[in-house]
Amino acid sequence: MKISILGSSITDFGELWDKSLEDLFASAIDGALQHAHLDSKDIEAVFVANMAAGSLNHQRQLNALVAQHFPHYPPAMRLEAACASGGVAMLAAEYALLAGQFKTVLVVGAEKMTDVSSPELTNILSSAAYSATEQGSTFPTLYALFAQHHMHKYGTTRRQLSSVVVKNHLHALDNPHAQFHKKLTIEQVEASAVVATPLHLLDCSPITDGAAAVILTTNAVSKKPTILGWGQGQDSLDLAGRDSLDELRATRQAAEKAYTAAQLSAKDIQVAEVHDCFTIAELFAIEDLGFVPKGQAGRATENSLTTYGGQVVVNPSGGLKASGHPTGATGVKQVAYLAQLLEKQQYQYGLTHNVGGSGATAVVHILGGTS
Amino acid sequence: MNPAQYWRSSKTWQKWLGKTGTVLSSSVVHVASAEFAACAPYSYALIDFGNEKHEFMGVDQEILAAGDQVQCVFRKMETPQLEALIPYGMKVQKIS
Numbered sequence: 001m002k003i004s005i006l007g008s009s010i011t012d013f014g015e016l017w018d019k020s021l022e023d024l025f026a027s028a029i030d031g032a033l034q035h036a037h038l039d040s041k042d043i044e045a046v047f048v049a050n051m052a053a054g055s056l057n058h059q060r061q062l063n064a065l066v067a068q069h070f071p072h073y074p075p076a077m078r079l080e081a082a083c084a085s086g087g088v089a090m091l092a093a094e095y096a097l098l099a100g101q102f103k104t105v106l107v108v109g110a111e112k113m114t115d116v117s118s119p120e121l122t123n124i125l126s127s128a129a130y131s132a133t134e135q136g137s138t139f140p141t142l143y144a145l146f147a148q149h150h151m152h153k154y155g156t157t158r159r160q161l162s163s164v165v166v167k168n169h170l171h172a173l174d175n176p177h178a179q180f181h182k183k184l185t186i187e188q189v190e191a192s193a194v195v196a197t198p199l200h201l202l203d204c205s206p207i208t209d210g211a212a213a214v215i216l217t218t219n220a221v222s223k224k225p226t227i228l229g230w231g232q233g234q235d236s237l238d239l240a241g242r243d244s245l246d247e248l249r250a251t252r253q254a255a256e257k258a259y260t261a262a263q264l265s266a267k268d269i270q271v272a273e274v275h276d277c278f279t280i281a282e283l284f285a286i287e288d289l290g291f292v293p294k295g296q297a298g299r300a301t302e303n304s305l306t307t308y309g310g311q312v313v314v315n316p317s318g319g320l321k322a323s324g325h326p327t328g329a330t331g332v333k334q335v336a337y338l339a340q341l342l343e344k345q346q347y348q349y350g351l352t353h354n355v356g357g358s359g360a361t362a363v364v365h366i367l368g369g370t371s
Numbered sequence: 372m373n374p375a376q377y378w379r380s381s382k383t384w385q386k387w388l389g390k391t392g393t394v395l396s397s398s399v400v401h402v403a404s405a406e407f408a409a410c411a412p413y414s415y416a417l418i419d420f421g422n423e424k425h426e427f428m429g430v431d432q433e434i435l436a437a438g439d440q441v442q443c444v445f446r447k448m449e450t451p452q453l454e455a456l457i458p459y460g461m462k463v464q465k466i467s
């Protein structure tokens with residue numbers, strides 16, 4: 001059974017003070033319907049991705065909040081897997097389609113993050129860690145442990161981490177919805193405040209309001225990108241339970257499943273949206289997805305292998321780093337962004353990679369072009 | 372910290388107190404969540420205790436690095452909240 005991406009939409013990402021959580025959902029849904037030339041009554045079910053509206057916006061039962069946007073109140077469910085909520089919601093929709101329950105469904109992810117103070121937000125986001133055993137950790141701290149390990153073991157340099165920022169901020173200039181349209185230099189990254197050694201403020205993805213939606217169908221359609229394969233990987237919630245700090249095993253497992261399903265390998269992928277919540281996360285991603293050998297991601301990035309004219313274009317949207325990271329929306333936005341590039345026939349094969357927390361959950365999708 | 376959560380966590384103290392291990396990776400946290408902000412900058416480390424691994428905060432402003440030998444000690448964890456409960460717990464200290 002073939003699943004096609006009939007329509008997609010991404011809202012502006014940023015500090016959107018005039019937009020509520022409902023506004024974000026509505027804007028992404030309406031945009032995707034318009035792109036797909038569908039009426040809202042054509043949507044048979046809705047899958048909602050969101051990480052923390054209960055804490056951030058004092059709003060739960062998001063399935064009902066979103067279903068209310070449709071005149072026929074389609075069945076809806078909300079999926080949460082921290083920053084991988086979007087990826088997991090995509091999977092839930094795909095399982096429902098494969099089971100033959102529906103023919104056309106909509107996946108929408110949104111996060112409204114800027115209404116709370118920074119310390120409050122840090123606290124809410126840290127709930128994606130294992131709160132019982134990772135006391136005192138923050139999101140950046142857990143990735144900082146990965147970074148220290150990678151630098152110690154493979155000789156990855158501070159400059160190589162910064163080269164991820166420079167590249168992704170350059171890429172974001174082509175994305176009209178990106179939170180930042182601002183070139184950054186290696187020196188600016190290293191001059192920014194230290195958050196958790198060795199990570200500086202500009203190594204971290206920002207706090208973002210935003211939403212994205214895609215419409216999936218098993219009906220026969222022409223000239224639309226298709227989903228060729230997917231995979232999900234799970235690992236220990238806390239770092240202490242992982243086999244090593246060498247890799248995100250969940251990413252590797254998710255990628256292996258997706259490549260097998262798509263009958264493709266890493267070398268076939270021309271473009272990828274990967275989960276660069278921190279610079280080090282992009283380096284792990286391109287190694288664990290098989291784009292470069294273990295330990296060489298820093299060098300590959302510094303040598304421009306992950307940008308236009310290189311081996312694979314990584315994060316053409318600017319990634320989480322420069323396009324923004326509305327946590328629940330990110331996994332959906334990655335698919336929407338690539339689907340739009342594939343629909344323009346810019347590439348034949350693309351990959352998305354969405355990670356929850358410090359790597360306990362990973363979802364990989366492989367998309368195929370329209371030809 | 373919520374008093375019931377605090378009481379439950381206290382049941383693990385006996386297991387860790389005095390244990391020694393080796394730092395696998397460590398970071399100095401400069402931006403902490405509100406409850407730990409008064410402790411910053413502090414070390415946060417993944418420790419290998421031989422038969423298992425665990426993550427702990429370092430004591431005070433002590434900087435830890437991979438390979439350091441550390442021991443679990445009993446310390447104040449965070450600034451007391453309105454409950455007036457002073458939360459204690461496990462941290463690790465370098466063995467000199």
